[in-house]
Amino acid sequence: xxxxxxxxxxxxxxxxxxxxxxxxxxxxxxxxxxxxxxxxxxxxxxxxxxxxxxxxxxxxxxxxxxxxxxxxxxxxxxxxxxxxxxxxxxxxxxxxxxxxxxxxxxxxxxxxxxxxxxxxxxxxxxxxxxxxxxxxxxxxxxxxxxxxxxxxxxxxxxxxxxxxxxxxxxxxxxxxxxxxxxxxxxxxxxxxxxxxxxxxxxxxxxxxxxxxxxx
Numbered sequence: 001x002x003x004x005x006x007x008x009x010x011x012x013x014x015x016x017x018x019x020x021x022x023x024x025x026x027x028x029x030x031x032x033x034x035x036x037x038x039x040x041x042x043x044x045x046x047x048x049x050x051x052x053x054x055x056x057x058x059x060x061x062x063x064x065x066x067x068x069x070x071x072x073x074x075x076x077x078x079x080x081x082x083x084x085x086x087x088x089x090x091x092x093x094x095x096x097x098x099x100x101x102x103x104x105x106x107x108x109x110x111x112x113x114x115x116x117x118x119x120x121x122x123x124x125x126x127x128x129x130x131x132x133x134x135x136x137x138x139x140x141x142x143x144x145x146x147x148x149x150x151x152x153x154x155x156x157x158x159x160x161x162x163x164x165x166x167x168x169x170x171x172x173x174x175x176x177x178x179x180x181x182x183x184x185x186x187x188x189x190x191x192x193x194x195x196x197x198x199x200x201x202x203x204x205x206x207x208x209x210x211x212x213x214x215x
Contacts, residue, residue: 001026004092006033006072006085006102008126010045011151012055013143015124019116020060023096026114029066031089032056037071046130046160051150058146082109134160 003023007016023030034052039045047055049071056069068090075084082105094112097103106113124142132139134157140148151157 001094002029002031002090002092003027003094003096004031004033004085004089005096006035008035008045009052009056010036010047010126011129011143011156012052012059012147013124013126013129015119017059017144018119019096021063022116024063024065027065027094029068029090030060031068031070031092032060033085033089034069034071036074038073041159041163043130043160043163046156046163047154051154051156054150055144055147058150059144061146078105081105082111130160133157134164 003026005020005023009016020030020032034049034056036045037049040048040051053069053071057067060067070089072085072088075081078101092111094114095102095106096114096116097106098115098118103113103115129139129142131137132142133151136157143151
């Protein structure tokens with residue numbers, strides 16, 4: 001049996017890794033969907049799809065299971081999102097998610113959906129982890145060692161700090177008060193996004209992109 005599990009993996013962390021480990025006990029093969037594959041070089045999405053493929057592939061290599069890392073680009077029409085995913089992925093028999101929207105969409109498409117326990121959700125959130133990385137707080141203990149290697153190889157921390165400085169400069173010097181207010185609202189909405197890998201929020205944004213449901 002082949003399973004499917006999607007996340008943005010910005011970056012892939014121990015919460016994701018624990019969930020993958022749990023899934024491997026139930027399936028023979030696992031497709032790992034790299035969500036929001038077209039997004040990179042922003043504070044929220046600092047890493048490219050290729051870099052995330054490296055993180056995931058290297059991290060799951062020790063599991064005794066065949067895995068496929070598949071980039072999945074965003075699609076803004078939820079009603080056809082499952083078909084989009086299926087067109088980009090090897091066929092699968094069961095999807096894994098704790099995200100209410102993803103569960104709903106797969107269920108409507110008659111795809112079996114299973115949920116897994118959450119792992120240290122208070123610390124293992126993408127938003128929290130990225131903040132730790134930028135501010136030089138402990139983050140290495142929260143990701144597999146293979147992810148540390150990839151981030152160091154691509155000088156990812158320096159990239160994230162530069163992206164943060166760029167965003168701050170734009171907000172201060174170039175954006176009008178009206179646009180700045182709009183950007184603030186967008187940032188607040190983005191910060192409320194869900195982690196597809198461990199989210200239990202029963203009231204998601206009514207139209208989030210399923211491929212971006214990870215903080």
